[in-house]
Amino acid sequence: MKKQKVNRKYNFPDADLYQMAMDSIRLAKRDLESFKSGYEYDGHRLKGFYDRCQRFVEMPHDDELLGDQMVVTDKKYETAEKLKHAIRSVMTRVRMAFSNRTGRYRKFGTAKMGDMTDAQLLFCGRRVIRVARAQWNFLSDTGLNENHLERVAKACQAFELAMNIQQDKIADRDISVESRIELGNLIYDELIKVCDIGKDVWAESDRAKYDAYCIYDSNMEQKRISDAAGA
Numbered sequence: 001m002k003k004q005k006v007n008r009k010y011n012f013p014d015a016d017l018y019q020m021a022m023d024s025i026r027l028a029k030r031d032l033e034s035f036k037s038g039y040e041y042d043g044h045r046l047k048g049f050y051d052r053c054q055r056f057v058e059m060p061h062d063d064e065l066l067g068d069q070m071v072v073t074d075k076k077y078e079t080a081e082k083l084k085h086a087i088r089s090v091m092t093r094v095r096m097a098f099s100n101r102t103g104r105y106r107k108f109g110t111a112k113m114g115d116m117t118d119a120q121l122l123f124c125g126r127r128v129i130r131v132a133r134a135q136w137n138f139l140s141d142t143g144l145n146e147n148h149l150e151r152v153a154k155a156c157q158a159f160e161l162a163m164n165i166q167q168d169k170i171a172d173r174d175i176s177v178e179s180r181i182e183l184g185n186l187i188y189d190e191l192i193k194v195c196d197i198g199k200d201v202w203a204e205s206d207r208a209k210y211d212a213y214c215i216y217d218s219n220m221e222q223k224r225i226s227d228a229a230g231a
Contacts, residue, residue: 083155
């Protein structure tokens with residue numbers, strides 16, 4: 001069964017989540033006695049919250065992972081062009097023996113090579129080698145030799161390796177993004193709990209301390225107003 005996609009529980013940037021979480025930890029440390037006595041929320045649990053926040057901030061950002069993916073994708077494009085060039089070098093010699101409208105030429109399957117998918121191009125390279133070797137008798141006067149086919153074979157190997165590396169990077173990025181979302185959701189859930197406790201602690205005794213735990217509608221709006229005023 002396909003794993004269900006993980007969705008973010010919050011709609012603001014990860015950097016904001018981290019900062020809000022760290023602010024709540026600072027406030028909870030100040031009020032830890034009240035957290036422990038009335039809500040069984042002790043320093044050990046608060047440290048676990050802090051540790052998750054540190055893991056979160058140290059995780060690679062998607063921009064980093066996308067950059068890595070782009071690097072290996074460029075490498076794959078380079079190896080694809082080398083493979084196409086090696087195939088064309090063989091086919092130039094094949095055309096010296098066969099018209100491109102003959103069955104012997106079409107057996108190579110190189111038509112519309114520029115439109116081929118990665119898998120089709122790799123398959124094409126290997127087919128060119130196989131078909132050429134099966135027709136040595138017809139190609140002996142074209143200058144085609146084993147070195148040309150070995151060049152295609154090596155280009156196929158390099159291209160397949162580049163394809164695999166690219167797919168690995170794509171998978172690594174997907175896994176990392178999912179892990180980041182899952183950890184962010186855990187932090188968000190814990191943030192809600194800490195803020196709810198903090199508000200309950202100060203609801204009837206200290207409005208300022210109560211407001212400090214209201215980090216969503218009130219504080220985020222205040223932050224936007226402050227940022228706009230300072231712009």
